[in-house]
Amino acid sequence: MSALDDLSGVKEIYYKVDGGNWTIHYGDIITFILDNDCFINGTIEFYAVDNAGNQEETKAYCCINIDQEPPIVEIDLKLTKVIFFLKITGYDVAIVTNFWDECSGIGGLLLVEFYFNNVLQDTVEGPGPDYVWTFRYWPIPNAKIKVVVCCDLAGNPGYAEIDINDYISISRNNVIYRYSNIIWLLRFFYRFPFVNILL
Numbered sequence: 373m374s375a376l377d378d379l380s381g382v383k384e385i386y387y388k389v390d391g392g393n394w395t396i397h398y399g400d401i402i403t404f405i406l407d408n409d410c411f412i413n414g415t416i417e418f419y420a421v422d423n424a425g426n427q428e429e430t431k432a433y434c435c436i437n438i439d440q441e442p443p444i445v446e447i448d449l450k451l452t453k454v455i456f457f458l459k460i461t462g463y464d465v466a467i468v469t470n471f472w473d474e475c476s477g478i479g480g481l482l483l484v485e486f487y488f489n490n491v492l493q494d495t496v497e498g499p500g501p502d503y504v505w506t507f508r509y510w511p512i513p514n515a516k517i518k519v520v521v522c523c524d525l526a527g528n529p530g531y532a533e534i535d536i537n538d539y540i541s542i543s544r545n546n547v548i549y550r551y552s553n554i555i556w557l558l559r560f561f562y563r564f565p566f567v568n569i570l571l
Contacts, residue, residue: 374401375420375428387418439476439526446470447519447532449539455508462510463540469503469519469532476525487518511537 375382382400400420415434421427446469453464469484478500486494486505496503509515518533 376400377420377422380423380426383421383423385418385420387416389416391415439473439524439528441473441475442528443471443473443478443521443524443530445519445521445530445532447517447534449517449534449536451540452506460510462508465507465509465536465540467505467507467517467519469521470501471521471530473524473528473530476528478524483522485520485522487516487520489516490518509536509540511540513537 375385377400383398385397385400385402386394387397387402388394415432417430417432419428419430448468448470450466450468451463452466455462455464467486472478481497481499482503484496484503485492486496488507493507494505496505515536516533517536518531520529520531522529524530
């Protein structure tokens with residue numbers, strides 16, 4: 373940033389970043405590093421004063437895009453149906469994703485990609501807040517679901533990954549724990565343990 377005065381010359385430059393305090397720099401050329409983790413509005417305000425004491429009108433530059441943090445992505449798995457085929461148990465699964473960004477924020481139409489073992493399966497676009505992918509899953513070891521969100525208002529993509537088998541185990545257990553205070557149902561599970569396995 374530089375200032376020019378052909379008469380008395382530039383004495384000092386004042387500037388502030390993102391609504392902070394004014395900083396003074398003596399001379400007509402100034403260089404500074406923006407190291408903020410997150411700007412609220414990313415505006416730089418500045419003005420110069422010459423050696424005669426004349427102050428120029430405050431100017432502003434908007435907006436500095438310094439958000440380098442990705443949005444936070446949350447994955448929720450819902451089992452909508454259990455399928456039995458021979459001795460194999462499959463599931464109809466709904467992957468629901470939500471996300472937020474505490475820096476530049478999220479807005480407009482977003483593109484959400486759903487991956488199964490790093491292979492793109494579906495792309496959902498829209499204003500949100502929820503983005504859903506439904507599919508039929510036959511358990512295999514180390515199966516990974518990854519969700520990629522593009523992007524926050526600063527252009528940073530975000531992603532989250534889960535092991536779908538871990539989530540299915542949790543969902544099955546929740547079915548049992550939800551009714552853990554019903555005595556007759558617990559006795560039923562105890563007498564017919566294969567039902568627990570099917571769940």
